[in-house]
Amino acid sequence: MQANRFHVxxxxxxxxxxxxxxxxxxxxxxxxxxxxxxSLPAIDLAGTRFHSEAFGDPDGPVILVLHGGPGSxxxxxxxxKALADDGYRVVFWDQRGAGLSERHDGDTIDLxxxxxxxxxxxxxxxxxxxxxxIGKSWGAMYATAFINRYGDYDGRIKGAILTEPGAFTxxxxxxxxxxxxxxxxxxxxxxxxxxxxxxxMSPADHERADYQGALLAMRGAPSEHRDPNNLPPMWRYGxxxxxxxxxxxxxxxxxxxxxxxxxxxxxxxxxDLNEAATGEQQRELAASYPDAEIETITNVGHEMIxxxxxxxxxxxxxxxxxIGWVP
Amino acid sequence: xxxxxxxxxxxVATTAHAQVVNFGALDEGRNVATATTGADDGVVLGTGYAxxxxxxxxxxxxxxxxxxxxxxxxxxxxxxxxxxxxxIGDGRWKLIGGFALTVRGTNNDIARMIDIGTDVxxxxxxxxxxxxxxxxxxxxxxxxxxxxxxxxxxxxVFADARDGWYGNAGGMIRAGVQGGISFGHxxxxxxxxxxxxxxxxxxxxxxxxTLAFNTRW
Numbered sequence: 001m002q003a004n005r006f007h008v009x010x011x012x013x014x015x016x017x018x019x020x021x022x023x024x025x026x027x028x029x030x031x032x033x034x035x036x037x038x039s040l041p042a043i044d045l046a047g048t049r050f051h052s053e054a055f056g057d058p059d060g061p062v063i064l065v066l067h068g069g070p071g072s073x074x075x076x077x078x079x080x081k082a083l084a085d086d087g088y089r090v091v092f093w094d095q096r097g098a099g100l101s102e103r104h105d106g107d108t109i110d111l112x113x114x115x116x117x118x119x120x121x122x123x124x125x126x127x128x129x130x131x132x133x134i135g136k137s138w139g140a141m142y143a144t145a146f147i148n149r150y151g152d153y154d155g156r157i158k159g160a161i162l163t164e165p166g167a168f169t170x171x172x173x174x175x176x177x178x179x180x181x182x183x184x185x186x187x188x189x190x191x192x193x194x195x196x197x198x199x200x201m202s203p204a205d206h207e208r209a210d211y212q213g214a215l216l217a218m219r220g221a222p223s224e225h226r227d228p229n230n231l232p233p234m235w236r237y238g239x240x241x242x243x244x245x246x247x248x249x250x251x252x253x254x255x256x257x258x259x260x261x262x263x264x265x266x267x268x269x270x271x272d273l274n275e276a277a278t279g280e281q282q283r284e285l286a287a288s289y290p291d292a293e294i295e296t297i298t299n300v301g302h303e304m305i306x307x308x309x310x311x312x313x314x315x316x317x318x319x320x321x322x323i324g325w326v327p
Numbered sequence: 328x329x330x331x332x333x334x335x336x337x338x339v340a341t342t343a344h345a346q347v348v349n350f351g352a353l354d355e356g357r358n359v360a361t362a363t364t365g366a367d368d369g370v371v372l373g374t375g376y377a378x379x380x381x382x383x384x385x386x387x388x389x390x391x392x393x394x395x396x397x398x399x400x401x402x403x404x405x406x407x408x409x410x411x412x413x414x415i416g417d418g419r420w421k422l423i424g425g426f427a428l429t430v431r432g433t434n435n436d437i438a439r440m441i442d443i444g445t446d447v448x449x450x451x452x453x454x455x456x457x458x459x460x461x462x463x464x465x466x467x468x469x470x471x472x473x474x475x476x477x478x479x480x481x482x483x484v485f486a487d488a489r490d491g492w493y494g495n496a497g498g499m500i501r502a503g504v505q506g507g508i509s510f511g512h513x514x515x516x517x518x519x520x521x522x523x524x525x526x527x528x529x530x531x532x533x534x535x536x537t538l539a540f541n542t543r544w
Binding site for chain 2: 019020021022023027028029030031186187188189190192193194195196197198199200201202203204205208211212214215218219231232233234235236
């Protein structure tokens with residue numbers, strides 16, 4: 001009789017588990033990556049599989065799009081596909097460990113790996129050919145890190161459109177993060193929700209870390225001034241790579257040391273509502289390039305590509321014409 | 328029956344997260360009402376009630392508490408019910424264990440969630456009539472969490488996100504100190520420490536710190 005009671009007790013305890021979903025299983029909380037879903041467009045490079053696709057004439061002038069984050073993805077940048085209709089070859093890729101690209105543990109990621117990834121993506125889509133970068137936020141920092149390392153890459157980097165880069169040095173990054181994260185208050189619902197949610201689904205693995213990261217990433221920081229009624233879409237926020245690259249950056253970096261040698265014009269695009277990437281800060285960053293121009297789109301924040309695509313493309317096309325990068 | 332006794336012993340052998348009392352001043356009243364505020368998985372306000380019982384000449388504190396984020400959100404709450412008991416020590420030095428069952432809810436940008444969990448803790452320290460100080464180690468386990476994803480999450484992130492009960496959804500480890508002073512029928516108690524996730528990384532709110540006021544009668 002005692003044994004039966006024990007079995008009933010054990011059975012009762014197991015009921016909540018039977019049929020439970022597993023937070024770690026791919027495709028439950030966050031989308032499957034290219035490592036888990038072979039139907040996604042992908043390229044195999046540098047010992048990993050990147051989620052990537054290209055649009056437009058394969059022989060057209062190449063534009064390589066670098067997404068933000070770090071750790072986010074190119075979904076909210078897809079409006080730039082419109083440039084493919086102009087005759088450009090527009091290349092999108094989710095960076096290592098980000099978006100729908102294959103996941104990697106943090107200790108396998110460093111800046112050298114990231115720069116080599118970018119170099120190999122260039123050689124995959126534009127072998128021996130020139131190109132122009134369009135980078136957003138972290139992507140604009142990433143493009144600058146590449147230019148600082150490789151210059152104009154033997155004359156092949158013809159220009160860059162840098163959309164509100166956060167910083168080119170660790171000192172600038174600290175000031176930028178102060179404005180970005182300082183706009184989040186523990187007495188506001190957004191941050192408090194993120195704290196509170198940790199009790200329900202804590203980041204024991206990549207999937208849950210990405211899921212928790214999405215909670216803050218969806219709405220962004222208040223100082224970025226996203227339109228709450230038109231939030232930019234994303235596939236997956238790569239929380240591990242985000243934390244890793246931020247940790248590396250805080251150790252110290254200076255991506256301005258060789259920028260003075262970059263021979264081509266760079267366009268900085270900013271939204272006037274963004275209180276983290278301010279006009280003053282963008283002017284400071286632009287001053288590292290010998291030939292840079294800043295254009296401001298009014299009445300929009302950090303998500304100008306998503307929220308104000310037409311205005312963004314107007315400035316982008318004018319710049320591309322000016323530097324002679326036309327189909 | 329023996330099994331049930333063992334399970335019951337485990338329940339009382341391990342201090343619940345929020346309910347903190349001065350085990351050196353339990354004679355001052357059998358009923359304890361608590362008001363708490365501070366940082367504890369968010370900026371929170373809490374209230375609780377506990378009753379001190381005597382089992383085999385050992386005090387056992389049975390109680391419950393309700394914690395709400397200070398940011399008004401009707402969907403966010405945490406309810407706990409549990410027990411505290413002195414495991415070792417009849418004098419001023421005591422090892423106290425606690426266990427609590429937890430039900431909590433939240434509604435945020437990505438999902439509405441309900442969680443059933445447990446909280447176990449060990450507290451060791453010196454308990455006197457007028458003050459106490461102790462170290463605590465605890466584990467708050469999200470045993471199973473029901474997730475219902477928001478339309479915004481489906482539209483902006485993942486259309487095919489699966490709703491349902493997720494088993495073993497996570498947990499938070501905490502390590503810290505607690506201490507307080509007792510006067511008349513009241514205690515003022517401070518707790519502070521670090522919070523880690525189950526992977527050993529600092530939690531999004533990596534520290535906790537609360538101030539509680541107890542009244543006994």
